[in-house]
Amino acid sequence: MGLRMSTAKATKPCERQATLDYTTSEAGNPFVDGWYADPGSAVYDGLFWVYPTSSHTSEAQTYLDAFSSPDLINWTKHPNVLTIANLAWTTKALWAPSPVSRNGKYYLYFSANDLQEDAGNLGGIGVAVADKPEGPFVDAIGKPLIGSYHNGAQPIDPDVFIDDVDGKAYIYYGGHSHANVAILNEDMISIGTFDDGETFKEITPKNYVSAAKMFKRNSTYYLIWSEGDWDGPNYCVSYAMANNPLGPFDRLATVLQQDSAIATGTGHSSVIHVPGTDIWYIFYHRRQLSETDKNHRTLAYDRMYFEEDGSIRPVTMLVKDNFADGAMLDWTTYGGEWSVEKQRLIAKETSGGMAMLDTNFADLVFDATVATVKGNGHPGLLFRVTELSRTTHKYKGYKAAISPSGVITLGKADLGVFTDLAQTRMDMALGKEYHVRVVAIGSDIKIFVDDMEKAKIQFIDGSFTTGANGVRTFNAAAMFGSVSVAKPRCS
Template identity: 75%
Template sequence: MGLGKSKIIRNLPDESQAALDYTTSEAGNPFVEGWYRDPGSATYDGVFWVYAAPSSASEDQTYIDSFSSPDLIHWTKHPNVLTIANVAWATKALRAPVPISRNGKYYLYFSANDIEEDNTGVVGGIGVAVADKPEGPYVDAIGKPLIGGYHNGAQPTDPDVFVDDADGKVYIYYGGHSHANVAILDEDMTSIGVFDNGTAFKEISPKNYGEGSKIIKRSGIYYFMWSEGGQASPDYCVSYAMADNPLGPFDRLGKILQRDSAVAQEIGHHSVIHVPDTDVWYMLYHRQPLSQSEENHRIIAYDRIYFNGDGTIQPVNMLVKDNFADGNMLDWTTYGGEWSVEDQRLAVKNTGGGMAMLDTDFSDLVFDATVATTSGNGHPGLLFRVTELSKETYKYKGYKAAISPTGVITFGKADLGTFTDLAQTRMDMAMGEEYHVRVVAIGSEIKIFVNDMDTAKITFSDESFTTGANGVRVFNAAAKFGFVSVAKPQSQG
C-alpha cells in the first residue's frame, strides 16, 4: 500500500512540490556519474548530501566524494571531502562513509584498512573525521580508530550513527563477518561510552546478518537493516527487522531489496534518505548494471520505500525511469547519431540510423515514452526485447514500435538489418508534435498505444523475442524522446 499518489516533477520544486514525492530517481539511476559504493546520506539545512567511496580495488580507495542536491534531481559533486592524507593511520579501503551533524560540527564516520582478523597488530577499523561544513575538508578527529578491534566477533566496519529523538542518546551500529554491535557515543562524538551494565558493545546480530548496518526510526518503531549474502553473488540483498527500542532484539522479518534480473544485480550496502517533515523515504544503495561483470563496476541509486499499515516495509521496487530533468543521460549507451539532452528531452540529430539503449532485460513490460519527430521522414520509436545489436552498423535484433510524422504507426521486428512490418495503422499527426507512446508486452501479445492509453492502436501476437534490452531508435529523422519509463505489468510487481 503506497503513501499517496506519486508524481513526476519536471523542474526544480516549488512550494507545492516540497515533499519531493518521487517513485524513484525520476531523472535516472545512477543519479551521479562514476563507479561508487557504500553510499551514506544526511540532510543539512534542507540540502540532501550523499557521501560515497570509489568502487575500486582496496588499494585505490583513498578518498571519499560527496554530492549535494536541493531536490534529489540536480546534484553537485564535491570531490575528496576526506582523503587518507587527513587520516594518518589509514592507507587503503577508505569506505562506508556515514555523515552526521552535532554540536555545530559535521562528522564523517568511515571504515579504513579493512581489518579481516583481530589481534594482528594491523591498525584499522572505524574512524571519525570532523569538519566545519558539509563539504569538508574532513580531518581525522582522534588520530586513531574509534573502534579498532573485534568485539563480540564483529568486524570493525560499516558504521551507522543514529540520534534517538526520545532521549538524545547517540548510538553507533556496525559490524561484519556475520556479527553486528551497537555502542553509545559520548557527547563529544569521538569516544565510546558504556551501557548501564558497564559494557561498551552490545551484540544485536539478527539472523543472516552480513554487513552494512543501518537504523532508522519511524512512528516510534526502530528499523534495523543490513546486507546479507556475498557481495559478488546473486543472493546479495538488504533485509530488515523492527523493534520498540534502539537495542533490539532485532528479529529478521525478510528481504526488502534484492537483485532484479530486468534491472540490476549485486544489490546492497544501503542508506536511507528521509525527506524532512514528510513520510517520504528512499532506499539509497549501490548496485551493478546488468551488462557489467567487473565486481567494482558499481553505481549508486535510490528508489522509494513504502510502508504497510502495520509498519512493515514493502519490498523495494527498482524502477527504470528518466525524465532528463537533470540534463544528463547517465544510464544510456548510444550507437550512431549525435545524442544530447535538450529541454528535458533526449534529442538526436537527423541521422541514417542510431539508437540509445538502456541496460535492461525485460520480458513482460509496460514501456512509456514521449516521441516527437523534429525533421526528416523516418520512423522514430521505442525498441524492446532487443537481444543483439551491432556497434559498427547500429543494426539490432528485437522489436520496434515507431511513429512517423505523417501519422503511420508501425510495429515490427528487426534481424540485424532485415526489418519486417508486422502491423500498421494511421492517425492524424503533425511534425514536431509530441506523442505519448506506450508498449504493453505480455508473453506473445503486444499492444501499442498512442496518446489514448485506454484503446490500443495495434494489437499483435508474435513470439520471435521473449526478453531483452530497451531503448529508442531513429532512422532518417531527427527526434526527441522524454519521460521514459520501463516497468513490469502491475500484476507482476
C-alpha cells in the first residue's frame, strides 16, 4: 500500500525536502526497465522500495522482483525476492505484492493462482516473510491466508495498513468488483475478528473493480482503488476519504486516468510519502501509447497534491527526463549512435539520427538544453512527428534547430522533403548549451533560445497538428538535457 515507515535510520526532514521535491519521475517514466505492473511500495531504513508484478501471462508470473532507491531516481534491482519455488501451493499468477514490516520481520502479501469462485482450485492471498527487505521471502504458513470468496470478493490484490492510532493491522483486498477489510492478528500471518465478531467486512465503494489501497495523511484515511478494465485504456484510480480505517468510503473522484498525449491504462497504484515532509507520490503502472500487448505495462510515478480540505487534486502525468539515472528507458532511437553520459543524452557525429519519446502532443511547451559538441550541423527538437519510418527515418513533423554558426531554424519535414519555414541568428558557440523552448498552440509556433520572454521565431503553420516529441542531430555530435514536454497552461 502506501508508506511503510522505519525509524531505524534517522534522516533530517530538511534534507529530504531538498532532495526529493520532484514534480514527477524527473529522470523519466518508466523509472525502471522491464514489463512490470501493480507496484506495492514501502520505505525501509531510508530506502524507498517498490515490489511489482512481473507483467507477463499468468503462467509466466512465477516470481517477484523488487527495486530499491535512496533518492527515487537511481534504482537497484533485486531479482526473485519471492518465487513459486518457495510456495508449495502456488503454480502461477503470482501478482500484486504488498510489503510491510513489523516485529523485526518483513512481510510480503500477494495474490496467487487467480482463484475463481467455481473453479475448485487452491489459490487466493498468501503471505511470505523475510529477514531483509530484499528477501529471500519464504512462505509463512504453507497455504493461502485468504483462500475463498467472502462477500463476493475475489481474494486478490492485498494491501496491509498498520494504523498509528491503535497499532492494529488491517488487510484490504478484493476483485470481481467487491472490496473487503479484515484484521491481521499480532503474528501478521493469521486473520483475526472485529469487536462485533465479524471476520470480513465489505467496504465496496461505487465503481470499485480491484486494487484497494489504504494510506493516511494527518488524521484522514484515504482509500484508493482501480476502476475500468485492467487490459484496456480506461483503467484508472479513484478515491474516498474517511475518519477511520473502516469507512464508510464514499467515492469522491477519479484521481488518475489516461492521457492521450502520454499513456493509457493507468491503474493499480500505491502511495509513497517522503518521511518528514508533506511530499507524496503515486506509483502505478501504465502502457505506452504505441503498445498493443495488454501485458506490456511499465512502472511510473507522479507527484500527488492535496487541497486545503484534504481532497486530492487530479494527478497530472508529466513528461520529463534529466538523465540523472544514466539511462534513456523511455526513448527509441532511429539512426545514429546514442548514449547517456553525465546527465546528458549524447549523439555521436553521424549523418543524422533521432531519439523519440512515445508521446502524442498537440498544443505543447517543449523544453530542452541543446549543444553542438562537434561539427557545424543543426541539432534540435522534433515535435508533432508522425509516420516515422524505422527503415528510412523519414517522417512528418516540425524541427526547431540551432547551429554553432548562430542560425536558428524552424523547419518541417514531409516524408523526406524538408522546408525551412523561418530563420534568424544570434551569437552561439561550439560546445555551449542553450535552453531551447518550443511553444506550439494550434498553428502558432514560437521558438525561444535562452531568453524565455522574447521568441526568436514566431511563425504560423498548420501542416501538422499532433504527434510525437524527440531530438535530432544532423552532421554534428550533440548533447541534450533537461527534457520536458507539457501542455500549455491555457490549453
